[in-house]
Amino acid sequence: MTRTGSPAGVLSIKPFRRLWIALSLSSFGDWLSILALTALAGSLTKGSAENYAIGGVLVAKLLPALIFGPLAGAVADRFDRRITMVVADIMRFALFLSIPLVGRLDWLYIATFLIEVVTLFWIPAKEATVPNLVPKDQLERANQISLTSTYGSAPVAAATFSVLALISKVLFSQPQQQANLALYINAVTFLVSAATIFSLREIPKQRGKVSVPSILKQIVAGWKFVGSTPLVRGLTIGILGAFAAGGAVIGIAKVYVKQLGGGDAAYGVVFGMVFVGMAAGMFLAPRILQEFSRRRLFGLGIIGAGVALALIGIIPNLVIVALLTALCGAGAGIAWVIGYTLIGLEVEDSVRGRTWAFLQSLVRVVLLLVVASVPFIAGVVGNHRLHLPGKNIYRFDGPNAVLLIAAVVAVIVGLVAYRHMDDRRGIPLIRDFVAALRGEHYTLEESTREHGVFIALEGGEGAGKTTQARLLSIWLRDQGFDVVMTREPGSTKMGMRLRALLLDKESSGLSSRAETLLYAADRAQHVAEVIQPALRRGAIVVTDRYIDSSLAYQGSGRELKVGEIAEVNRWATNGLVPDLTIILDVPSDIGLTRFASPADRIESEPREFHERVRRGFRALADAEPHRYLVIDGTQSQPDITRKIHDRVRAILPDPVPPSAEDETSTMPAIRD
Template identity: 40%
Template sequence: MTRGEQPTAHHPAPDDALVADSRERAVRALLRRPQLKRLWSAQLVGGVGDTLALLVLVVLALQAAIAEGSFGGGYRGVAFAVATVFGVRILATLLFGAVLLGPLTSLTSHEGPLDRRWTMVGADGLRAAVLIVAPLWIDWMPDDALAMILVTAFVTGVAERFWTVCRESAAPALLPAPPPEGATVRPLPDHLDALRRLSLRTSFVAIPLAAAALVVASLVNNLLGAGIDWFAQHQAALASYVAAGLFAASLSVLTYLELPDTRTPRARSPLEGLRRPRTGAGVDKGRTGAIPLLVLACAAVAGSVAAAVAVFVLHAKDLGGGPVTYGLLVFALTGGVVVGIRTAPSVLPTLSRRRLLSLAIAFTGVALLAAGLVPDVTSVLLIVALAGAGAGVAANTGHTLLDQEAEEYRRPRTTEHLHAVVRVSVALGALLAPVVAAAVGPHRLESGKFVFAHGGAAFTLMLVGALLLPVAALVLAKIDDRSGVPLRHDLRDALLGGDDPVQEPTTAGFFIALEGGDGAGKSTQAEALAEWIRAKGHEVVVTREPGATPVGKRLRSILLDVSSAGLSHRAEALLYAADRAEHVDTVVRPALERGAVVVSDRYIDSSVAYQGAGRDLSPTEIARINRWATDGLVPHLTVLLDVSPEIARERFTEAPDRLESEPAEFHARVRSGFLTLAASDPGRYLVVDAGQEPEAVTTVVRHRLDQMLPLSEAEVKAQEEARKAAEEEARRKAEEEAARKAEEERLERERQEQLERLRAEEEERKRRELEEAQRREAERQAEEARVRAEEARRRADEERARLLAEEKARAEEEARRRAEEERRRKQAEEEARLRAEAEERRLEKQRKAEEALLRAEEARRLAEQATAAAKAGPRPPAAVPSDAATVPTPLVAPTNASGGPVDETAVLPPVRDEQADSPSSGTASGGASRVPDAEVTAELPQPPVAPGAADETAVLPPVPPRADDETAVLRPVKPGDADETAVLPPVPPGAADETAVLPPVRGDGPDDRVPPGFFRDETTGVRPDGTEGRTRELPQVDADGTPQRRARSDWAEETPLDDLPTLADELLGPREDDEDQGDQRGRGRGRGRGRRD
């Protein structure tokens, strides 16, 4: 397979992520990523806005200092105000970029609390807000406007650090992913290095763009100021608003940015790498010990540019300009630097790079010195632009030489150290330059028509330019690689060189040239590389100069033979060119056209280094002759095996040839010539320290060739197989992942189903529980409702019953009251009637008693007569016929006073007996005693008995009981009964219209109805049925049948009338009959309805 059929580094495929053999293409390749390009666009717009904001704040601080007279006023106060703005901004960067970088990185990290994208959005929004307000502080707070502007500068600096830290930690996540085959065929490109270079270039390009924006905004502001006084008074207001708009634009871009949520490398401190890199032998000084001086030169150039930019605002004021002049000066200087960096490789390509560095530094110093001396604005702008171009060339050349001094694996540390030192130099230059301008102040010298009037800024520019001149001299003296050749000769040759053939590598095959001094190990590396390249499947052609062709062999014998020591330098150069022409035509080009890899031991650079730098010939002329001889063919890669002449001489194992026999100074010049050529085109050269072991050198070269060498057919197949294997592995992993995901999804689905089932069961259980709870709640509520209803019904019933009861009670009470009134009325009538009847009976009884007394007296008298006659002589009793009939005493049913049966209680009024009221009646004066009818013994009057009739049974006539003879005794009222309200039973309908006649209630004994001692003492007994009865005492009868008299009481007076019936006996009847009747009534009451309460 030919090279034309293979993808080469110079003709990459569109889908290549990164072209490793071209640093420019590596940077451009990153911008093919949409999200990374969006982030880069936000960085560019935000960087322009941030730089423009700093420039605007410097102008506003100048205006506020002039208005306030800050720091003592005058030129010195204004210069100090400008220095303070830069100092505040540097302080914010130092604090949040170095001192507090750890906490800030933790906050914005992958696991931090702050989201990177929204943090950047917030930083842009904050800066836009403070810049909108910044021009207004002069109007709002005239006395403290400078302080508020300084606060604004600090806030913008802090926001810029937050934004930068978030961007540096988020950008690596947007880099392209490695190819599927990985590093199987060739090593992976270094995306992070390309990303750092892209970020660095973007940050630097933003400065001239911001200066251009300041110029345009100030011009528009001046146009507006022609009609609006406010804009005329605030010349930087519109520029501040433009900066705010740029931040808003960056914010809008970031809003749609998608940042992967992955772990990324931490952000780097601006001062990281400030310490010089070290090796095992100590501090790394590079191959030729030029690293410290190269770093110093680059830092001096960067500091001079920063110092010039810092005092440009004062210099513009001294020149009679404003923000427009200030912007033009900054744009001219920084734009010139950008142009110088870009054009440095093409500036005097044949001139030694080390001498070019010295010339560029000196040119920059002279330009700055002239810029301070010239008072014309246009001339100053032109001179400043040239100074910027010279500074750019010096920066690019110094960086290139620094890369040559360090091995490839050490270059990142060396570059990091250079950037850290440059940042410190820029900060010191921006801070000290205004202070120096304030210290110098304006000066004016007049001598006739000659006037020398300059401000402190102009003197500062002169001082900065003058300080660069000794730095240029020091660089030329210390690191000059052509010390034996006058500088003017090299400069003349570089300036007057003729047209050369176009130099370009061939499009087919791959050409590798191994260069270096004698003893560097070129032949050893050529064999090792050829073997390694063949193993990769390439056709390899190993050749050398001179001697690769038959003509070349004869020329080699002439050139290297010690006997040819008298050969002139020009002849030597032409012989080498002749051999090279034959070599290219017969060996190199045919092999390259076949697609082979050509490894050549020496090429054009050897002639330029040996005959140009080593001899006294012009390297330019030598290079021109060899380019003509080879028709402009240059290698794709030139490997420079750099080694010191002393070490190379120790490696000689044979007798030295004519060139090896040259002195050490010659070989030192040759070494410097090689390094100069490598510095002129770093992209095509690989400088390797040949003082290492051969295997280590081969590894470095192989690493570079892995990035540049086209793929062989075997490698293409291997790559295809690796890709297929990777795809198969990826497919297998994808299948496994799909199977795993399917299994996980199945398990997840089952789990979800199980969870759903459990959830459904749980929901069903909860639903049942809820229904049960609702049912119980409903039942409880129903029960409560029922209870409440029952309670309400009960209360209603109770209330109704109470109302009915009250109504009934009221009705009954009314009926009772009426009945009571009726009863009382009837009782009163009945009592009146009874009293009348009782009075009549009393009178009748009194009459009868009197008659009975008379009869008794008559009977007594007759009895006494009979006694007297008996004493005189007893007579035989009259015979009583045996068949005489016994007259039984009829039983008369007792009736109460009202004529009813004794079962009914008749309540009768007590009847006062007139005789009982008398003292002879034996009762208390308080009234008559009430005696129950059953306990009153009615003693009938005895008829007169004839003498001798004692032995006969007298048949008495029956005495019918009369209700008139009974006195009804009312039931005594218990104490307290009168205070209680009796609840009467309900009265049936119609009962209220009837008058109930209640039977009289009698007491248990007649004690309350007779006077004390009226009856003889008797012992009462209790019947088995619980009723009390009295044992009737029968009269004792003598043997002759005469009843025996009862003994009288001791207290009774013995009178002849004691045995006669008393008035009570006449009125109430015999006592024995009353007791019998009382027992019957008591039993009748027990069997009757009972007593009513």
């Protein structure tokens, strides 16, 4: 799949670069604080109380977001944002510094709660500041860099914590003192961040409005959008289940590492391996498995993370646990990057913000409930010793049970998400996956097809498909190929009657399901009467619309189940899939203005319908990028034509028949 355009870097903008330094320090401090605070809480307690102490720290970190989120947004609206951020960082510095100085568990909880409250005031001020420091066309890139800094600082913080833990073990004899050095360093990062932000005079005192509705309002407002399509349902189930399993792991990691004989340094290593694995999953898997369906990969990533979790809970070896933790993180990273991308493509622009707010709110609630329940689950299970043959003893304690429960949850939600999102039903999963590892795209054998090439042009109304299909056919004929140009609906006698019925504005009472079946009927006749015979004789078939139009118009546009529509059309066409699908991507408000004649029944649909159709096409291309070429349809006609020619040229057959080599022995045939 080809996309155009690449955003310029924004770190050359001095004010943003300085703000980015402060953001990176703040993120580093946040991750380091999780490790240091849980380590300190564990050292201040003994026995089974350690589970509850660590769980209490995590609850104290999550609870403020559920209570004070709206108030934080209001403060960002009304006060000088630079001063708000500076004061927040100074307060965090003082609170973190006080925790090791006081050295009591109750103050640790109070200070952690206050730190998170202060952070809630800092975040909206930061979010409102970034758009004022970079040009609008570079805002997306700036947000990407900020997001990378937020999560990229986690393994750095984990490595730093491990080193500090080793140093502290030499300097301090008391376990309670060994986390103090990390907390002191953590406090300093916020002091430096405050100084950096204070020097940023470019931050405006107030510009625009930032409001954060309550968690309950976000959940209620977003609930109705989640069930709109099987894809969004599958994504929501998968993301929530993955975060629930992740919350269980975070809540029990410190105790489990200690159970395996590791100290604070080992805890830091295991924590960091999660994010190393996430980075590997996010950046490597989509590149290694370019030919594999993204929708399938989402569910499989969560299932893989669940299997790794199960092995972590069973194998009592710290080194193996660290490696398996990286695999678990890789599965989570795969699911996260695919989920983030697909929601951006599938959900309407007008409600995408509410959908993300809904998901983030539910994630907070789920994390809070899971983290609060983990100590009780571990406490109920207790400690057990299983006597194995050969006088071996296997230790199975509360942390093992928590990890296994989290693994079961991850596998179940992964299976549910896979079932909701599978866009290649009928294609064997194992063969599909193995083919993708080899860099190939697996398709079922098609006995109806021999040597021809099948090209489909797709896109919304007014995208220019018909024009480009005609120009492509003329160009191919000029190259000496046998070309059949066709269209849907209406390329057969039966299809002409169906076309008149489908596009007639008087057919307003036609149900969405009936419409879908009529398009499938036209397509079945089209394939049997026009496309298959042409492919059998080795011709190149260029069609204006094919199955993807039904998936986008009736699936996304009419909001029917895309999987069911795909299954009906797969049967109607005997599994015939284009070698290349070209999508001309044009915003609906531009495409709908290109008509000179009165609009037909489909063209007369409201703009929201056509926007859903556009997102449907883009989601299809994102799921199988090897088979698609996506072109910005607002470009000039010659530019679009040139890009189509460049891509089509790569799949054209050898114009010299293989038999010619035997006859002439002078011109070898070119084989792919």
